[in-house]
Amino acid sequence: MKKCFSIVLILFCLSASISAERSAEVLLRFSRHDNVTKIVIESEENLIRNANTTTTAASARVDFPSPFDLKKPHDFVFETVRDARTLTIKLRDATEVRTYKLSSPARIVIEMKVNPQDTGQRQQAQNEPQKQQKEAGLVSQKTQPPALQQSAQKTVDANKPQPQAPQKPSEAAKPQDKALHISTILLDPGHGGFDYGMYRQDIKEKEISLTIARDLANSLQKKGYKVFLTRKVDQSFPLGERIIFSNSKLPDLFITIHATPSDKFIITTATAEDGSADASVKLYKLSARQNRHLEKSRASAKAIAEALKTEFKAEAIARELPLPILTSIDTAAVMIEYPFTAQKNYDQKERDRLINAMMKGLAGYE
Amino acid sequence: MNNKIVWISLIFVFFLVGAAGSYFFIRFFGPAQNQQPHTESRLQSIEGQDLMVIRLYVPKNGILDMQVRKLPRRTEIIAIAEAVIDEFFRTPEAGSPIPQGVKVLGIYRDAGLNLYLDLSDEVRRNFQGDALSEFLVLKGIYDSLMANLQDFQDLKILVEGKEIESLGGHFYLKYPLKSMLLGEPRAEGKPAHD
Numbered sequence: 001m002k003k004c005f006s007i008v009l010i011l012f013c014l015s016a017s018i019s020a021e022r023s024a025e026v027l028l029r030f031s032r033h034d035n036v037t038k039i040v041i042e043s044e045e046n047l048i049r050n051a052n053t054t055t056t057a058a059s060a061r062v063d064f065p066s067p068f069d070l071k072k073p074h075d076f077v078f079e080t081v082r083d084a085r086t087l088t089i090k091l092r093d094a095t096e097v098r099t100y101k102l103s104s105p106a107r108i109v110i111e112m113k114v115n116p117q118d119t120g121q122r123q124q125a126q127n128e129p130q131k132q133q134k135e136a137g138l139v140s141q142k143t144q145p146p147a148l149q150q151s152a153q154k155t156v157d158a159n160k161p162q163p164q165a166p167q168k169p170s171e172a173a174k175p176q177d178k179a180l181h182i183s184t185i186l187l188d189p190g191h192g193g194f195d196y197g198m199y200r201q202d203i204k205e206k207e208i209s210l211t212i213a214r215d216l217a218n219s220l221q222k223k224g225y226k227v228f229l230t231r232k233v234d235q236s237f238p239l240g241e242r243i244i245f246s247n248s249k250l251p252d253l254f255i256t257i258h259a260t261p262s263d264k265f266i267i268t269t270a271t272a273e274d275g276s277a278d279a280s281v282k283l284y285k286l287s288a289r290q291n292r293h294l295e296k297s298r299a300s301a302k303a304i305a306e307a308l309k310t311e312f313k314a315e316a317i318a319r320e321l322p323l324p325i326l327t328s329i330d331t332a333a334v335m336i337e338y339p340f341t342a343q344k345n346y347d348q349k350e351r352d353r354l355i356n357a358m359m360k361g362l363a364g365y366e
Numbered sequence: 367m368n369n370k371i372v373w374i375s376l377i378f379v380f381f382l383v384g385a386a387g388s389y390f391f392i393r394f395f396g397p398a399q400n401q402q403p404h405t406e407s408r409l410q411s412i413e414g415q416d417l418m419v420i421r422l423y424v425p426k427n428g429i430l431d432m433q434v435r436k437l438p439r440r441t442e443i444i445a446i447a448e449a450v451i452d453e454f455f456r457t458p459e460a461g462s463p464i465p466q467g468v469k470v471l472g473i474y475r476d477a478g479l480n481l482y483l484d485l486s487d488e489v490r491r492n493f494q495g496d497a498l499s500e501f502l503v504l505k506g507i508y509d510s511l512m513a514n515l516q517d518f519q520d521l522k523i524l525v526e527g528k529e530i531e532s533l534g535g536h537f538y539l540k541y542p543l544k545s546m547l548l549g550e551p552r553a554e555g556k557p558a559h560d
Binding site: 190195197198238258259262324335337 | 548
């Protein structure tokens with residue numbers, strides 16, 4: 001009896017210790033700019049620090065010290081082969097491959113030059129089954145909102161240089177249903193402090209914008225985005241300081257929230273800088289930092305405008321203005337202006353609709 | 367007793383005469399009478415004067431509407447600028463984003479031909495509008511001055527003699543306006559309309 005009991009105890013201890021060996025999660029993502037592609041392998045610090053990386057022109061092999069769970073986005077274009085502790089990524093036609101490790105969060109970065117045509121073909125091939133799945137109704141509305149069709153078509157065109165998202169810390173709860181380019185969003189509630197913006201009776205633009213920004217930040221954080229706010233309370237915050245703060249956070253998308261006396265939603269992007277200006281001057285001109293992100297900004301504005309149009313059955317205008325808060329931002333930047341009319345009171349229900357539409361727009365943009 | 371009545375009557379008569387005299391003096395020689403011919407003569411002199419035609423760019427329905435006005439001719443650049451800005455802010459139409467009650471406190475020009483326009487605080491306090499409205503007000507002021515003055519390079523707006531951050535929280539007033547207003551507003555491939 002005693003013997004039996006000790007065997008059971010030993011077996012229990014063994015099974016407990018085996019199950020306690022939790023396999024770490026390894027997250028794969030990639031970004032592309034012109035013909036330079038970066039693959040990022042992100043995981044726990046211990047796993048990354050003790051991993052060995054071997055690269056050739058054809059593949060990159062990473063040996064981890066312990067078993068791992070691999071998670072990669074659906075549009076990850078590179079073929080991967082894995083066993084318990086090894087991950088191999090096939091890099092066809094890659095040149096000038098180099099790898100390095102970074103911390104906060106711990107990650108291995110594989111940087112290389114890839115023939116864009118080849119990547120495009122592979123990406124197209126990768127997107128094809130998804131398209132078929134979508135047609136068959138296998139992909140949920142959440143993972144593939146309607147407006148995503150546009151961005152899918154956009155990503156297929158690999159010949160176009162794609163703006164590269166900066167390498168930034170990402171959350172452990174990074175959403176798996178979204179593409180690579182947006183992980184950090186900066187929200188800027190307009191006005192504040194002595195600057196009321198528009199007002200009527202006791203309703204002030206500065207307060208509504210702040211409430212909308214806070215609600216949107218909460219929703220985005222729940223989805224796994226990293227969100228910064230230029231102001232969290234009713235305080236005065238000069239335009240110049242908003243720009244400096246926003247650029248220091250290196251967001252993937254900047255959204256400034258304002259009101260309009262019009263009964264339509266207005267989504268504004270920056271006006272392109274005068275083409276006659278000298279290229280080298282434009283490169284260093286602080287007020288022209290938005291120039292290199294204009295396409296991305298316009299795409300996001302279009303997606304948000306579509307989503308607002310659908311949700312509110314109201315007209316949403318995409319507009320371009322030389323706004324300093326947009327032209328000086330060094331990432332994709334849009335201004336969302338919500339109607340500030342007597343009919344709109346922006347109670348909780350109304351705000352929820354607005355936030356939902358914006359979230360759909362962002363998902364559509366990605 | 368009789369003397370008393372006589373004295374009271376005399377005082378009463380003097381009082382009546384004084385009141386009537388004052389009334390007739392004010393009626394015929396008072397300031398209102400003096401002003402009438404002066405105003406008439408001023409109007410006559412404006413009609414008789416040489417007039418200048420100015421072009422104003424006024425925000426209207428989401429665009430800048432070019433309007434032509436006739437004003438008494440001025441030759442000094444600062445006087446022309448003052449007349450243009452006075453006319454720009456004069457009784458804005460209903461629905462116009464131009465703030466009401468704005469007074470021109472001063473206009474200065476530096477050696478670099480930059481114009482400094484000092485406006486009363488109403489320009490900031492009475493402004494109610496979105497980014498496009500603010501853009502159109504600033505661009506309207508700038509374009510109206512550009513259209514009527516030759517010798518100026520850039521424009522900086524001061525409020526009550528001081529630099530302020532912004533008019534309505536969308537555009538800088540801390541810096542001269544020219545480079546900021548270069549871009550044209552566009553809405554889905556067309557000029558911006560609401």
